[in-house]
Amino acid sequence: DALPILMPLPNNFTVGDGLNTAGFTYVAPQFERQRDYTFKIDHVLTSHQTVFARVYLGEQDTNCDQVNGGQPAYPGGPCMVNTTRSPRNLAFNWRWNPTARTTNELVLGQQHYVYNFVTPTADSSIPDITWSSQVTLPVPTGIGNLRTITTYQAVDNFSYVYGSHNFKMGTNLRLVRHQDERGSVGGWNEIGRASCRERV
Numbered sequence: 001d002a003l004p005i006l007m008p009l010p011n012n013f014t015v016g017d018g019l020n021t022a023g024f025t026y027v028a029p030q031f032e033r034q035r036d037y038t039f040k041i042d043h044v045l046t047s048h049q050t051v052f053a054r055v056y057l058g059e060q061d062t063n064c065d066q067v068n069g070g071q072p073a074y075p076g077g078p079c080m081v082n083t084t085r086s087p088r089n090l091a092f093n094w095r096w097n098p099t100a101r102t103t104n105e106l107v108l109g110q111q112h113y114v115y116n117f118v119t120p121t122a123d124s125s126i127p128d129i130t131w132s133s134q135v136t137l138p139v140p141t142g143i144g145n146l147r148t149i150t151t152y153q154a155v156d157n158f159s160y161v162y163g164s165h166n167f168k169m170g171t172n173l174r175l176v177r178h179q180d181e182r183g184s185v186g187g188w189n190e191i192g193r194a195s196c197r198e199r200v
Contacts, residue, residue, distance in 0.1 A: 007074055028071035031063040048097045056089035068117055081117055081144075088112040101162065107155040117145040119183075146181040 010022035040054040062083040064070045070081030091109040098104070157170035 008076060011075070024075055026075035028064060028066070030066050030071070032061070034058070034060040050095045052093045054089075054091045056087070058085070058087040060085040060087075065117070078120055081119055084114075084116045084118065086114040086116075101160055103159045105155075105157045107153075109151075109153045109155075111149075111151045111153075113149045115145070115147040115149075119144045144183060146179075148177075148179040150177045151175070 008024075010016075010024055012023040012025040015021075015023035035058065037057045038054065039056075040052060042050070042052040044050050062070075064072065064079040065081045065083040068081045068083060070079050070083070072079060089109070089111045091107065094106045096104045096106075152175045154173045155170065157168065159166060159168045161167075
């Protein structure tokens, strides 16, 4: 069984009726930690061709995320929501000048971004729904919000210079995949529960 969250005694008696009810005054801190790493390599293949490759890695963790309702409900209580972010970015570029008038540039990239809104105090022990000994419907028990966004991109740009004119054309292809796994909002469990009775 999950341990109960104990409510501390009030410390603000300027609210309430002065006898039976009172309030809390406290600071609910938010803790932030962020790390970013970027690696890039540039290389000149020939006098007409250059390439570069870039890798970006990041981590950003926010405990007691105030924006998403993650502050403790009471002084000294646990965080309601901890948010983690894990961006990843890869890029490759090839620039080619086949002639003095023409330039072609190819860019290939991939971005992977994970938002995870973790609810530490949520109870994930949700039982399956059972109508009889032969029929059981599983219920998702994931707590928190997990969003994963992956983007693949291919860009090709071509330019041609003719006298005082510069003609440009290109294409931009992008494939995005967005996955959501949601079970709570602002520290509140939003997973559905059902109670069924079987008539005999």
